[in-house]
Amino acid sequence: MNEVVIDTRSTALALPFLTPGLASAEVARVVDLLGRAAALPEIAPLSGLIGAVAPVQADYLDDARIESAWTTLASKLSAPTAPPTSPRRRGELQTLSPAALFLKSLTSDYTGNIPSTPVSLTPKLEPLPDDVLDRARFVLKPEDHFNIDWFIEFHPSLFTPLKIQ
Amino acid sequence: MPPAALSGILQVNAGGKAWEFPAVFRLSRRIPGRFSPPAGISLAGYSATILGGFADIDPVRGTFEAEISKDGAQLVWVFGAENQPA
Numbered sequence: 731m732n733e734v735v736i737d738t739r740s741t742a743l744a745l746p747f748l749t750p751g752l753a754s755a756e757v758a759r760v761v762d763l764l765g766r767a768a769a770l771p772e773i774a775p776l777s778g779l780i781g782a783v784a785p786v787q788a789d790y791l792d793d794a795r796i797e798s799a800w801t802t803l804a805s806k807l808s809a810p811t812a813p814p815t816s817p818r819r820r821g822e823l824q825t826l827s828p829a830a831l832f833l834k835s836l837t838s839d840y841t842g843n844i845p846s847t848p849v850s851l852t853p854k855l856e857p858l859p860d861d862v863l864d865r866a867r868f869v870l871k872p873e874d875h876f877n878i879d880w881f882i883e884f885h886p887s888l889f890t891p892l893k894i895q
Numbered sequence: 896m897p898p899a900a901l902s903g904i905l906q907v908n909a910g911g912k913a914w915e916f917p918a919v920f921r922l923s924r925r926i927p928g929r930f931s932p933p934a935g936i937s938l939a940g941y942s943a944t945i946l947g948g949f950a951d952i953d954p955v956r957g958t959f960e961a962e963i964s965k966d967g968a969q970l971v972w973v974f975g976a977e978n979q980p981a
Contacts (some may be wrong), residue, residue: 732926733926733929734926734928734929734961734963735931736928736929736930736931736932736943736971736973737931737932737933738932738933747970754968755964755968755969756967757967757968760968761968780933781933782933784932784933784936785933785934859917860918860919861918861919862919862921862946862947863919863967
């Protein structure tokens with residue numbers, strides 16, 4: 731039976747999961763993030779800072795040094811990872827993650843690459859009602875007056891291009 | 896509810912109609928937990944956030960029982976008071 735131990739190191743490892751964009755309940759993603767975080771040299775000094783600050787300041791997350799170390803750690807974990815070496819078969823179903831999506835209004839504006847397509851979509855995160863994990867649904871909504879035929883095309887760097895039409 | 900499901904949306908089918916409940920059901924399991932704070936912090940007065948609630952922490956040994964989801968990752972957070980993360 732596993733045991734969960736709450737100490738300064740586990741706290742340092744957990745802090746990225748309080749960061750928007752990294753927070754997740756998906757086991758595979760969490761295992762990947764935990765593995766990468768544990769291998770980073772930033773964990774040890776962050777753990778040490780928590781151990782030094784927490785006994786003298788109850789809200790240690792308000793400490794500028796911890797906040798800076800936390801931000802650095804989260805930034806490193808948010809950095810894109812290397813693409814897979816073996817190409818995936820076209821048409822194979824993949825799981826999309828927000829980090830793999832490039833959409834207008836979210837990251838770069840790709841409208842210049844889409845000929846004659848004045849697409850304007852509004853991204854929203856709609857919280858699932860009464861969800862204990864505080865999950866949200868990612869929604870794209872076109873403008874109200876937008877009545878021409880349109881499509882959404884995902885250009886994920888890590889996956890086979892997928893078109894939803 | 897699908898057989899062997901670990902979590903999902905509850906749906907009741909009756910009279911040819913289906914009703915979905917907004918709350919997600921989630922099967923859980925219990926594992927031992929241990930709070931090991933930095934030197935200088937007393938173990939007394941702390942609780943742990945677990946699935947759907949809180950667990951008291953033994954003020955002497957720092958142990959507690961954590962209820963966690965079977966099919967999802969979950970943070971177990973120990974706190975002493977508001978604005979006092981651990």
